[in-house]
Amino acid sequence: MPRSAISLALTVAVAAAMSAWTPSAAQHTDARIITILMTRDSAGMRFSPSTIVAHSGDTLHFVNVAGRHDVDFVADSNPRNVALPKTTPLLEKAGATFDIPVDLPPGRYYIQCDPHAEMGMVGHLIVEGERRSARGTSSS
Ligand SMILES: [Cu+2]
Numbered sequence: 001m002p003r004s005a006i007s008l009a010l011t012v013a014v015a016a017a018m019s020a021w022t023p024s025a026a027q028h029t030d031a032r033i034i035t036i037l038m039t040r041d042s043a044g045m046r047f048s049p050s051t052i053v054a055h056s057g058d059t060l061h062f063v064n065v066a067g068r069h070d071v072d073f074v075a076d077s078n079p080r081n082v083a084l085p086k087t088t089p090l091l092e093k094a095g096a097t098f099d100i101p102v103d104l105p106p107g108r109y110y111i112q113c114d115p116h117a118e119m120g121m122v123g124h125l126i127v128e129g130e131r132r133s134a135r136g137t138s139s140s
Pocket residue numbers: 045067068069070113114115116121
């Protein structure tokens with residue numbers, strides 16, 4: 001068999017294997033990237049939205065629009081015995097971003113921007129349970 005034919009056969013085999021994986025991979029494409037703006041405008045300092053609904057596996061994408069902000073899952077204001085995300089660095093420049101993967105049990109979590117919490121820059125993350133399947137399979 002010429003080398004090029006072997007190479008082609010390998011390519012076809014790899015492609016077949018990859019397409020075989022697609023169904024299971026598709027089950028995880030529900031994961032979302034949720035953008036939260038950190039803004040300073042006439043209404044004050046705030047997270048927008050200030051109530052974030054997510055599922056485990058999603059990513060919270062914080063974008064600094066104006067001002068200097070961080071994101072703190074304050075331990076005293078959150079469920080105990082949960083590994084909370086660490087406080088982010090202070091985002092000092094417009095356009096700076098920070099991603100926090102959602103890896104939390106279902107529940108309601110409190111976040112604040114430390115420099116501006118007293119000015120109302122607080123929010124809540126609602127982590128919901130299993131995302132409901134659109135396929136509606138009852139049993140397997
Ligand atoms: Cu702030």
